[in-house]
Amino acid sequence: TRIVVLNAGRLQQIDSPFNLYHNPYNVFVAGFIGSPSMNFFDAKLLPGEGEALIVDTGVFQINVPPSRAEPYRSHVGKEVILGVRPEDIHDANYLPPGITPARIEANVEVIEQMGHEMIIYLEEGGKNFIARTDPRTQSTVGSRMGVVMNLDNMHVFDRDTELSLAYDYKNENMSHATT
Structure with missing residues (x-):
């Protein structure tokens, strides 16, 4: 399909x-x-120590996992867009095993209890984003919540073109828009 x-x-x-x-x-x-749709954060890609890279949103910084850094190196010092899906933002108390975590704190604005999961609307430093969490999450509206982004599934896009920096161009077979 x-x-x-x-x-x-x-x-x-x-x-x-x-x-x-x-x-x-x-x-x-x-x-x-995806639903809810991906969270997008305006950011800048910065050099870290040695070969490390950092995505700085102005509100929080995350270290790019070394296994994911290569496609982003050409954009060090440039404005980018960080993309993280709601299902890759977890309650810090209920993490799935084997992820590459980046922890941040955020304000809980709205909670939708879905039974098998919770959709939590968060805000930090004027940036709004959504997490799809474990239904055992104990956070309440108005509280601070520790959340963890799974960086194994992060996306980084060029700010000007909005193209993915890690798109697999060698396997594309004309599967995307031509510019």
Whole structure:
């Protein structure tokens, strides 16, 4: 099965549902696939110690996992967009095993109890974002909550073009928009 994603009549990407979700060509595709949609943070890509890279949103900083850093090196010092899906933001008390974590604190604004999960609307430093968490989460509206982003699934996009910096161009087979 392949899906065609269009934006205002322009082809964005043709791919399997799995690849659209895990390897979006651009910000539009990343935000179109998934519900709730991907969280986007304006950021700057900074050099860390040695070969390390840091994504700085102005509110929080995260260290890019070494295994994910190579596609981003050409954008050190540049403005980027960090993308993290709600299902990759977890209650710090209920982490799935084997993830590459980045912990931040945020204010809980709204909680939607869904039974098998909770959708939590968070705010930190004027940035709003959504987490899809374990239903055992004990946070309440108005409280501070420790959340952990799974950096194994982070996305970074060029600020100007909105193209993914890690898109697998060598396997594209004309599966995205032409510029």
